[in-house]
Amino acid sequence: MEHTIHQYKNNGYNMVLDIASGSIHVVDDLVYDMIAAFESTEKEALISDMLARYGGQAGIDETEIREAYDDICELRDTGKLFSHDAYREMVIDFKKRQTVVKALCLHIAHDCNLACRYCFAEEGEYHGRRALMSFEVGKAALDFLMDHSGNRRNLEVDFFGGEPTLNFEVVKQLVAYGREQEKLRNKNFRFTLTTNGVLLNDEIMEFCNREMANVVLSIDGRKEVNDFMRPFRGGQGSYDRIVPKFQKFADSRNQEKYYVRGTFTHYNLDFAEDVLHLADLGFKQISVEPVVAPPEADYAIREEDVPKICAEYDRLAAEMIRRKKEGKAFNFFHFMIDLSGGPCVYKRLSGCGSGTEYLAVTPWGDLYPCHQFVGQEEFILGNVYDGIQKEEICEKFKLCNVYAKESCRDCFARFYCSGGCAANAWNFSKDINGAYEIGCELQKKRVECALMIKAAEAEM
Amino acid sequence: MKRIKTLETRNLKESAKKGGCGECQTSCQSACKTSCTVGNQSCENK
Numbered sequence: 001m002e003h004t005i006h007q008y009k010n011n012g013y014n015m016v017l018d019i020a021s022g023s024i025h026v027v028d029d030l031v032y033d034m035i036a037a038f039e040s041t042e043k044e045a046l047i048s049d050m051l052a053r054y055g056g057q058a059g060i061d062e063t064e065i066r067e068a069y070d071d072i073c074e075l076r077d078t079g080k081l082f083s084h085d086a087y088r089e090m091v092i093d094f095k096k097r098q099t100v101v102k103a104l105c106l107h108i109a110h111d112c113n114l115a116c117r118y119c120f121a122e123e124g125e126y127h128g129r130r131a132l133m134s135f136e137v138g139k140a141a142l143d144f145l146m147d148h149s150g151n152r153r154n155l156e157v158d159f160f161g162g163e164p165t166l167n168f169e170v171v172k173q174l175v176a177y178g179r180e181q182e183k184l185r186n187k188n189f190r191f192t193l194t195t196n197g198v199l200l201n202d203e204i205m206e207f208c209n210r211e212m213a214n215v216v217l218s219i220d221g222r223k224e225v226n227d228f229m230r231p232f233r234g235g236q237g238s239y240d241r242i243v244p245k246f247q248k249f250a251d252s253r254n255q256e257k258y259y260v261r262g263t264f265t266h267y268n269l270d271f272a273e274d275v276l277h278l279a280d281l282g283f284k285q286i287s288v289e290p291v292v293a294p295p296e297a298d299y300a301i302r303e304e305d306v307p308k309i310c311a312e313y314d315r316l317a318a319e320m321i322r323r324k325k326e327g328k329a330f331n332f333f334h335f336m337i338d339l340s341g342g343p344c345v346y347k348r349l350s351g352c353g354s355g356t357e358y359l360a361v362t363p364w365g366d367l368y369p370c371h372q373f374v375g376q377e378e379f380i381l382g383n384v385y386d387g388i389q390k391e392e393i394c395e396k397f398k399l400c401n402v403y404a405k406e407s408c409r410d411c412f413a414r415f416y417c418s419g420g421c422a423a424n425a426w427n428f429s430k431d432i433n434g435a436y437e438i439g440c441e442l443q444k445k446r447v448e449c450a451l452m453i454k455a456a457e458a459e460m
Numbered sequence: 461m462k463r464i465k466t467l468e469t470r471n472l473k474e475s476a477k478k479g480g481c482g483e484c485q486t487s488c489q490s491a492c493k494t495s496c497t498v499g500n501q502s503c504e505n506k
Binding site: 020021022023024025026027028030031064067068071072074075079080083086087090100102103152153154156338339340341342343344345346347348352353357358415454455458 | 461462463464465466467468469470471472473475476478479480482483484485486501502503504505
């Protein structure tokens with residue numbers, strides 16, 4: 001039987017999510033229990049069950065219970081409860097969909113001035129040689145993007161690494177080229193930069209504030225946590241060097257359009273402390289995420305870590321509500337949900353876009369499905385000069401959608417995570433449509449917390 | 461409704477009728493880089 005709703009209790013709120021419509025109801029205990037039994041119990045039997053359970057409590061009598069029953073029927077009849085997921089019949093069309101390239105991750109430098117222990121890029125080198133992207137390769141990449149973007153106007157380009165500030169002159173040249181071309185070709189480039197902060201200076205900050213739609217500033221949180229995982233090559237920590245610069249940078253962007261972005265691992269399962277530490281440093285846009293790692297890595301998140309991590313998300317959510325009430329709100333990326341203005345269902349079904357709408361470009365111009373696959377040569381799709389040459393790989397990525405994944409089809413969170421990370425799935429199951437169960441458990445917890453926060457905010 | 465508070469949400473079924481323009485942000489790009497999270501993104505065509 002199709003699971004049409006998801007119910008859970010969190011932080012004193014009784015939550016009911018109607019999965020297919022996206023409707024969210026906050027209910028009392030009576031309605032919560034009635035909804036749970038509604039589809040499996042005949043009306044009079046349900047009312048009599050509820051009367052036996054709740055009769056006499058807080059003025060609940062049969063009339064009240066019948067009213068609640070009628071309210072549930074009204075939600076059902078108006079498509080806000082127990083609604084059928086009719087989208088899965090549309091998936092055939094998704095297979096035929098015409099996709100355009102709309103975002104590139106430019107690996108502007110396969111080199112780094114830090115030696116982070118969990119780096120999937122292996123100190124920036126991506127299982128290969130050190131290299132800096134030339135302007136010519138970058139220019140060809142931007143041309144490729146414009147040529148393959150169809151009618152789409154907004155194009156995203158992330159300057160990524162390694163560490164992109166090691167090759168900042170090329171970043172500046174490419175931004176200038178993009179600005180020139182976007183006028184000629186009716187496009188709008190949204191440039192972004194991901195940096196570890198070591199080389200940040202006033203000039204780079206001013207340039208980014210002028211040109212970058214977003215910047216991602218890598219820091220893991222508390223000094224001891226950051227410095228353990230994010231040392232310089234000589235072993236000394238990076239925290240003291242980067243924190244003042246990140247604080248200045250965030251303020252200079254009016255505390256908007258940036259994220260301080262950390263990674264938590266098996267070694268800091270109390271990561272809520274790191275999030276709160278970053279908030280205490282004055283940052284308002286915070287993203288701290290579980291590490292993507294091969295299961296054998298000592299720092300990888302393990303199955304037995306999941307309960308502790310879920311408890312941390314709960315603790316963080318409750319603390320964020322408390323701080324918001326005190327006028328000290330901050331955003332946590334994974335608890336942010338735009339309930340009224342979020343994406344359409346097509347977007348929600350069709351995955352992250354890796355390998356189709358989103359590609360990564362190496363310093364020498366090879367195209368990969370995304371930054372996480374760079375260095376795994378069986379995933380090379382082509383290059384910026386000759387375009388896509390391995391259409392068959394792109395076709396596989398194109399078929400990624402929540403109904404292609406066994407574990408997503410009936411998951412309540414499928415319209416919020418859209419099937420998760422293909423690279424994670426590949427790492428754990430050697431199938432881009434496979435499942436990374438730990439990631440799924442954490443994603444579901446984050447969605448539950450995010451919706452609960454919305455319920456709490458509705459009362460403020 | 462006395463015992464039910466419904467939060468304001470975008471009706472996903474309605475969004476299927478005129479959605480799919482593709483102008484929205486790529487899910488993983490520019491913020492998180494390791495996880496696909498679409499629920500927090502904004503529609504560019506609303």
